[in-house]
Amino acid sequence: MSRFDAAPSAVPAADLAPLAARLLPWVLLGLLAAFPLLAPVFGLEYWLGFVRRLLIVMIAAASLNFLLGYGGMAALGHAGVIGVGAYTVVALVDAGVGSAWLAWGAALAVSALAAAAIGALSLRTRGVYFLMITLAFAQMLYYLAVSLSTYGGDDGYGLYTPLALGAGVDTGDEAVFFWVVLAIAAAVFALFSRVAASRFGHALMGIRDNETRMSALGYPVFRLKLAAFAGAGALAGLAGALLASHNAFVSPSLMHWTESATLLVMVVLGGLGRRWGAPLGVAVWLVLAELLKLHTEYWHGPLGLLLIAVVFLAPRGLAGLLARRRRTA
Amino acid sequence: MSASLFRAEGLVKRFGGLLATDRVELTVEAGEIHALIGPNGAGKSTLVNLISGLLTPDAGRIVLDGRDLTALPAHRRVACGLSRCFQVTSVFGANTVFDNLLLAVQAHAGSSFRCFGRRSAETRLHERALALAHALGLAEVLHRVAAALPHGMQRRLDVALALAAEPRLLLLDEPMAGMGPEDSAQMVALIRGLRARCAILLIEHDMDAVFQLADRITVLASGRVLATGAVGYIRAHPEVQAVYLGSEAPA
Numbered sequence: 247m248s249r250f251d252a253a254p255s256a257v258p259a260a261d262l263a264p265l266a267a268r269l270l271p272w273v274l275l276g277l278l279a280a281f282p283l284l285a286p287v288f289g290l291e292y293w294l295g296f297v298r299r300l301l302i303v304m305i306a307a308a309s310l311n312f313l314l315g316y317g318g319m320a321a322l323g324h325a326g327v328i329g330v331g332a333y334t335v336v337a338l339v340d341a342g343v344g345s346a347w348l349a350w351g352a353a354l355a356v357s358a359l360a361a362a363a364i365g366a367l368s369l370r371t372r373g374v375y376f377l378m379i380t381l382a383f384a385q386m387l388y389y390l391a392v393s394l395s396t397y398g399g400d401d402g403y404g405l406y407t408p409l410a411l412g413a414g415v416d417t418g419d420e421a422v423f424f425w426v427v428l429a430i431a432a433a434v435f436a437l438f439s440r441v442a443a444s445r446f447g448h449a450l451m452g453i454r455d456n457e458t459r460m461s462a463l464g465y466p467v468f469r470l471k472l473a474a475f476a477g478a479g480a481l482a483g484l485a486g487a488l489l490a491s492h493n494a495f496v497s498p499s500l501m502h503w504t505e506s507a508t509l510l511v512m513v514v515l516g517g518l519g520r521r522w523g524a525p526l527g528v529a530v531w532l533v534l535a536e537l538l539k540l541h542t543e544y545w546h547g548p549l550g551l552l553l554i555a556v557v558f559l560a561p562r563g564l565a566g567l568l569a570r571r572r573r574t575a
Numbered sequence: 576m577s578a579s580l581f582r583a584e585g586l587v588k589r590f591g592g593l594l595a596t597d598r599v600e601l602t603v604e605a606g607e608i609h610a611l612i613g614p615n616g617a618g619k620s621t622l623v624n625l626i627s628g629l630l631t632p633d634a635g636r637i638v639l640d641g642r643d644l645t646a647l648p649a650h651r652r653v654a655c656g657l658s659r660c661f662q663v664t665s666v667f668g669a670n671t672v673f674d675n676l677l678l679a680v681q682a683h684a685g686s687s688f689r690c691f692g693r694r695s696a697e698t699r700l701h702e703r704a705l706a707l708a709h710a711l712g713l714a715e716v717l718h719r720v721a722a723a724l725p726h727g728m729q730r731r732l733d734v735a736l737a738l739a740a741e742p743r744l745l746l747l748d749e750p751m752a753g754m755g756p757e758d759s760a761q762m763v764a765l766i767r768g769l770r771a772r773c774a775i776l777l778i779e780h781d782m783d784a785v786f787q788l789a790d791r792i793t794v795l796a797s798g799r800v801l802a803t804g805a806v807g808y809i810r811a812h813p814e815v816q817a818v819y820l821g822s823e824a825p826a
Contacts, residue, residue, distance in 0.1 A: 263650040322636055445681055445697075452667060452678050459665045462627060464653035464682040472687060 278428055281492075282421035291420075295492075299531055301431040301491055306485035306554070307524035308515050311440050313478040314510070315519030316447060317471060318454030322377045322506050324482055326384025329391060329501030330357040331483025332490040336403045340396070346409035346417055346426075346491065353487030360387075361479020365472045381503055391498035402497025409491055417491045427488055432464050432502050434481055439521055441477075450474050515556050517563025526564050578715035580605040580774050581657075581744050588621055588798075595621040596632070598800040601776075603744060608766070608775045610785045613747055613795035614818065619778050620662065623748050626776070627659040628652045639744060653682070658742035663780075664750045666728045668722030672732055675721055676704035679739035703739075711735040711765065727758035731765065744774045751781045763787055786810070794818070812825065 278297070285294045305326055313319045331353035338349045368379040370483050397403045408418030417423045441447045449519040452460045461467045489498045499505075508531075516527020531549065538545035579602040588596035589792050595618045604610045624630040626637055628649035637644045644652050646754045667675050677694070694700065708714045709784060711731055715723055721732060730750055737745055750766065751759045763784050769775060779785050787791065792809040794801040796818045802809060809815055 360732060431790070440693075441690045443693045443695065444690045445685070445687050445692070445694050446693055448674075448678060448681065449687040453667065455667050456665060458629065459661070459736070461649045462629075462653065462659055462661070462665075463679050463736060464650050464658075466650050470687065479689075 258419040273367050274445050275428075275432060279425065282424045286524060287327070293425060294420055295535060296532075297426050299489075299492055300528060301427050302485050302488045303509075303512075303532065304525045304528045305434050305488070305549055307509055307516070307528045309434055309478040309485065310480040310509050311513045311516070311518065311520075311524040312441070314513065315517075315523060316454065317450045317474045317478075318457075319366075319369070319471065319475065320373070320377050321380040322503065322510065323380035323382075323384030323387075324572050325501045325503065325505035326380075326387040327361050327364075327479045327482040328486035328489070328505070329387055329496075329498070330360045331398065331486030331569050332496045332500055333391060333394075333486075334483070335487045336397050336405070336411075336496050336563070339407070339409070340403070344410050346411050349409055350484060350487045350491075354484045357483020357486065358476050358480035360483070360553055362472065362476040369432060369468060369475060370470050382507070384503055384506060387496055388501040388503070391501055398497070400432035401498075402495055405490060405496070406496045408494070419450075423491070424540050426491070426560070430484070430488065430493060434484075435525065437490075442521065446470070446473070451519075509552060515553060515563055516566075517565030520563060520565035522568075523563050523564040526568075530564060577602065577708040580640060580739055582636075582638045583622075584636040585624060586619075586622070586625055586637070587633045588625055588630060588634055595798050596625060597649060597813065599635070599795070599798070599800055601793055602775055602802070603774050604790075605743075605774055606770065607790045608770060608777055608788050610777045610779060610789035610792045611795060612782075612785060612792060613801075616797075617795040619795055620748065621798075623746055623776075624779055627657065627746055644804075649743075653740050654743070655744070656740070656743035658737040658740040658744075659746035660733045660737045660748055660750060662752055664726070664733050665719045666721045666729055666732050666736065667817075668720070670721060671718050671722070672721055673704060674734055676707050676735060677701070680704045680707065681738040683740050685774065707735050707739055721760065725753060727761060730754065730758075731760065734769075737773070738769070742773050745769065745772075747775060747777045747779070749778055749780060750760065751779060755764070759784060773817070787816065811826070 250345060281297060282294060285291050306324065310321070310324050313321055334347045334353040334356045340354055343349055364380065364383045368376055370384065371379055391397070392400050398480065408416040410416045411426060415422045449460070449465055453465070453467055457467055486500070489500065511528040512531045514527070515523055515531055516525070517523030534552065535545055535549060538548055556563065576591070581603040583599055583601040586599040587594070599622060600749065611619055611622065611812050621630065625632050628644070628647065632645065635645070638804050639655055639657050642655060644655055644657065647655065667678065673790055680700055681694070684700060684703065685746055688774070708717055711734065713728070713732060713735060716728055721729065724732065734747070734750065750762055754762065759781060766775065766777065766788055777785070778790060789806055790804065791805055793803040794809060794815050801818060802815050
């Protein structure tokens with residue numbers, strides 16, 4: 247919310263804590279940036295790819311958090327739009343495009359358009375109906391992908407040639423691609439933080455809290471929601487495009503509705519409508535899943551328990567839990 | 576006739592078999608406080624929703640300042656100068672009073688599609704919100720969370736939000752609902768003070784307040800206008816007394 251009129255300033259003794267909190271993201275960013283250089287030294291090459299995937303999923307989760315946490319739009323079709331981004335890359339590669347920037351940029355644009363079209367219809371409904379209709383659109387996209395035999399249908403499509411990033415480097419270069427993804431993820435995160443503090447962000451949160459009042463205040467509620475839906479869709483599509491390059495493979499399973507649900511779970515775990523909700527939720531969920539997979543085949547169970555615990559003990563998610571701890575400390 | 580600031584002409588609204596609004600004619604003059612009264616179920620809230628655009632009429636026209644608003648959605652009507660409050664207090668409870676006011680002011684000062692500049696840096700917006708707070712006696716509770724305010728203050732904030740649009744006509748839907756005598760007296764004073772800013776269509780159950788404030792009164796019963804006229808005329812109207820005043824103990 248507005249920092250202009252912040253509550254009575256904090257206790258002097260706690261002055262260091264906010265400073266640390268402000269530095270933490272930069273320290274994290276620095277560590278992540280150094281990771282490709284450090285990984286070979288410590289024999290962590292495997293984790294380089296893992297963290298890169300983490301960063302890409304964070305983009306998708308941040309987009310969903312923006313839509314649901316800030317905009318109050320409970321969409322269950324995010325994977326559909328992610329898939330639109332991924333298949334845009336497939337289509338362009340299939341047509342002979344070799345530039346990563348061109349392919350990703352196109353994915354951004356195409357998924358924005360797709361989201362705008364889906365939003366134009368589905369945003370006329372509310373609540374459960376909205377959830378169902380976004381799910382229905384995502385399922386339509388899923389089956390569309392299954393039926394596209396040109397792009398492998400059910401079997402998927404392999405992207406065997408890495409996309410060119412310019413200056414003679416391509417996405418096949420593990421470290422460079424990692425840095426590119428990190429830069430994009432950081433930019434997306436900064437963008438969402440910025441938008442949340444803007445007029446648009448405030449209007450969106452107002453709509454989330456009381457839609458009728460917002461239109462009685464004179465806000466063009468539908469158009470504002472549609473803009474948010476298209477914007478969030480664009481970035482979900484970008485995540486899909488990056489995921490396509492990351493996996494060097496795209497298949498319809500990317501768009502399966504369980505992918506939307508998992509994304510939703512991660513955002514709720516991290517903290518809906520919280521600035522750090524999406525990255526926190528994604529990191530905790532995927533790291534735990536990865537670690538549990540090393541020890542047991544039945545890794546879903548403990549994660550389920552964790553989710554139940556968070557929902558009951560920390561309804562504002564992990565980010566909400568941390569924020570409260572800091573305030574009371 | 577056409578000099579009226581606001582005119583509702585032949586408004587009709589059906590809900591299934593129920594005729595909630597039956598050919599309602601209503602005018603509000605500039606600078607007037609026009610009260611709309613009627614027993615429960617008379618169709619007052621439906622009428623307010625028709626006028627403010629939350630409901631679409633089945634027939635009839637809504638004209639403000641010579642401009643036909645009938646086809647416009649609620650938010651466009653606000654831009655044309657028609658603003659409303661809600662019977663059930665409708666403020667942003669989790670936010671501070673100041674953030675509430677900022678949100679209301681923002682709707683009428685530049686585009687809300689701007690997504691990059693920080694709103695907290697917009698001093699003009701802050702000044703306008705502050706002016707609104709002073710005008711409505713909310714300056715002292717500026718940084719309190721709205722949901723934590725006493726009922727009377729929340730109602731006041733509700734009015735402030737509607738006023739941010741600088742409306743020509745303000746619809747007040749039972750502003751005294753649920754208020755004690757002290758809060759009611761303050762609200763009466765507040766509404767009287769608003770007369771200089773805009774015309775008011777006041778829907779209210781509190782007869783004391785209505786008789787103190789209104790220039791003219793329209794009585795609604797079963798969706799129809801029973802009578803319209805000055806306070807004295809309405810008080811003396813036999814049908815009105817039978818339908819409404821008799822049952823609710825007039826002042």
